[in-house]
Amino acid sequence: MVRMASTGAREGVSFPPMTQVAAPKSPRRTPADKHDERRKALAESALRTLGELGYARASLREIANNSEFSHGVVHYYFNDKLELIVFCVRYYKETCVHRYDGVVAEATSPDDLVARFGDKLVETIVEEAPMHRLWYDLRSQSMFEESLREAVTQIDQSLEDMIARVVNRYAALAGTEPAIAAPVVYGMFDGVFQQALLGYLNGRDGALEDLRNQVAGLMPMLLAQPAETTISHEQGELA
Amino acid sequence: MVRMASTGAREGVSFPPMTQVAAPKSPRRTPADKHDERRKALAESALRTLGELGYARASLREIANNSEFSHGVVHYYFNDKLELIVFCVRYYKETCVHRYDGVVAEATSPDDLVARFGDKLVETIVEEAPMHRLWYDLRSQSMFEESLREAVTQIDQSLEDMIARVVNRYAALAGTEPAIAAPVVYGMFDGVFQQALLGYLNGRDGALEDLRNQVAGLMPMLLAQPAETTISHEQGELA
DNA sequence: CGCGTATCTTGACGAGTGTCAAGATTTCTC
DNA sequence: GAGAAATCTTGACACTCGTCAAGATACGCG
Numbered sequence: 001m002v003r004m005a006s007t008g009a010r011e012g013v014s015f016p017p018m019t020q021v022a023a024p025k026s027p028r029r030t031p032a033d034k035h036d037e038r039r040k041a042l043a044e045s046a047l048r049t050l051g052e053l054g055y056a057r058a059s060l061r062e063i064a065n066n067s068e069f070s071h072g073v074v075h076y077y078f079n080d081k082l083e084l085i086v087f088c089v090r091y092y093k094e095t096c097v098h099r100y101d102g103v104v105a106e107a108t109s110p111d112d113l114v115a116r117f118g119d120k121l122v123e124t125i126v127e128e129a130p131m132h133r134l135w136y137d138l139r140s141q142s143m144f145e146e147s148l149r150e151a152v153t154q155i156d157q158s159l160e161d162m163i164a165r166v167v168n169r170y171a172a173l174a175g176t177e178p179a180i181a182a183p184v185v186y187g188m189f190d191g192v193f194q195q196a197l198l199g200y201l202n203g204r205d206g207a208l209e210d211l212r213n214q215v216a217g218l219m220p221m222l223l224a225q226p227a228e229t230t231i232s233h234e235q236g237e238l239a
Numbered sequence: 240m241v242r243m244a245s246t247g248a249r250e251g252v253s254f255p256p257m258t259q260v261a262a263p264k265s266p267r268r269t270p271a272d273k274h275d276e277r278r279k280a281l282a283e284s285a286l287r288t289l290g291e292l293g294y295a296r297a298s299l300r301e302i303a304n305n306s307e308f309s310h311g312v313v314h315y316y317f318n319d320k321l322e323l324i325v326f327c328v329r330y331y332k333e334t335c336v337h338r339y340d341g342v343v344a345e346a347t348s349p350d351d352l353v354a355r356f357g358d359k360l361v362e363t364i365v366e367e368a369p370m371h372r373l374w375y376d377l378r379s380q381s382m383f384e385e386s387l388r389e390a391v392t393q394i395d396q397s398l399e400d401m402i403a404r405v406v407n408r409y410a411a412l413a414g415t416e417p418a419i420a421a422p423v424v425y426g427m428f429d430g431v432f433q434q435a436l437l438g439y440l441n442g443r444d445g446a447l448e449d450l451r452n453q454v455a456g457l458m459p460m461l462l463a464q465p466a467e468t469t470i471s472h473e474q475g476e477l478a
Numbered sequence: 479c480g481c482g483t484a485t486c487t488t489g490a491c492g493a494g495t496g497t498c499a500a501g502a503t504t505t506c507t508c
Numbered sequence: 509g510a511g512a513a514a515t516c517t518t519g520a521c522a523c524t525c526g527t528c529a530a531g532a533t534a535c536g537c538g
Contacts, residue, residue, distance in 0.1 A: 038485090071487090
């Protein structure tokens with residue numbers, strides 16, 4: 001009956017007498033945040049359905065059907081459908097905002113970074129198209145639904161930072177600095193990425209190859225000092 | 240009862256014996272395409288509601304309530320809710336795809352074109368934000384709903400062409416040619432425009448000014464021959 | 479074991495949806 | 509002006525939705 005419904009305010013009852021809380025023996029078992037594990041499991045399940053049907057058509061019953069739970073359990077872990085959705089997309093963002101960290105860390109030259117970046121962009125469209133279209137769906141919905149805007153704004157900022165890290169590293173490798181502000185760069189890439197996603201979902205041949213080439217053509221323009229940026233570099237090394 | 244429901248196949252009964260069809264006397268009254276006028280009036284009404292609520296939340300009853308018709312009349316002019324929506328957005332596109340024709344026609348110099356273009360972009364966000372968010376909503380929905388894709392693809396192409404006309408004129412005024420392919424340019428501008436729209440709807444101060452500046456900064460990069468593109472030009476003449 | 483709590487299932491309620499058919503109303507034609 | 513066709517209104521249908529409450533089940537601690 002209690003209906004706590006997990007409003008952030010962690011009720012202090014859940015913990016043992018506050019001793020052993022960071023104890024050495026069992027770092028895995030936490031009695032109270034099993035809640036959080038369940039929430040995440042439910043979110044993971046919900047994300048599949050959301051990516052398949054979109055925000056509007058994905059009912060709580062359908063979400064529950066594609067999971068191991070029944071449709072009523074949602075209201076045990078979330079107050080609201082909207083709270084579930086926001087939790088889902090926040091959860092997804094956490095895992096994906098570092099997608100290009102490897103690119104940044106491992107790139108050895110400007111051209112190498114461009115190649116790795118393009119590959120990763122194409123890869124994420126192929127492997128996670130449903131998640132990306134869900135994100136665009138939610139961002140569009142936030143233009144109508146006030147209560148989505150805070151989460152969407154935060155995620156957009158995270159993505160902008162993610163792109164900025166790539167471009168900054170690219171500029172550093174080229175021995176110069178970015179010539180365009182981060183918000184603009186993010187907007188540009190987001191736009192061409194969205195077009196590529198649309199083309200891919202439409203089954204347009206070459207949509208992915210186009211994206212790779214477009215990014216490769218765009219990156220050099222983002223740098224200050226158009227000093228013949230490493231043309232005639234050995235640009236193989238990555239298929 | 241007949242339930243024609245306006246599937247393009249214009250049933251030949253509606254016309255008089257095919258005489259006088261292009262008659263001189265009454266060029267205004269066309270007996271059969273009053274249908275089309277009604278459809279357009281209904282669409283115009285529906286667009287208001289759709290821009291306010293979005294695709295998913297705008298019910299046919301709500302659409303009809305905000306119009307002079309009753310909710311049943313929709314099925315007299317359209318087979319389907321989806322057919323209405325597609326008709327609406329196609330109708331809207333027709334009127335808006337030439338928004339920048341004036342800019343193209345009247346610009347007297349590269350910088351003048353950039354200024355006019357930026358002003359027009361800002362203006363359309365202020366005056367037609369609901370229509371733009373509706374468009375982004377529909378494009379996102381098309382990633383889930385197969386039956387929307389054809390219309391969305393066509394409209395996207397029209398918008399790409401529209402942007403291409405602006406950039407081509409800009410390059411011509413600068414005495415050079417575009418250095419970036421039209422799809423990429425469209426993707427870029429669409430991305431930064433979408434970000435500006437989001438910022439504007441979020442009430443972020445400076446979102447519109449940022450857009451103007453971003454576009455002004457981006458345009459010169461689209462040209463081949465970075466030959467100091469008309470710097471120190473008299474760039475007044477437009478506030 | 480047995481009780482109390484946490485977790486989950488089931489079934490229902492009311493509101494809202496797209497769709498459609500039957501009838502009222504307007505409009506046009508002879 | 510009468511009759512027919514086009515146009516519009518009304519009311520209902522089958523269905524889905526989010527929400528919630530009451531009861532079933534699992535679990536942990538004494």
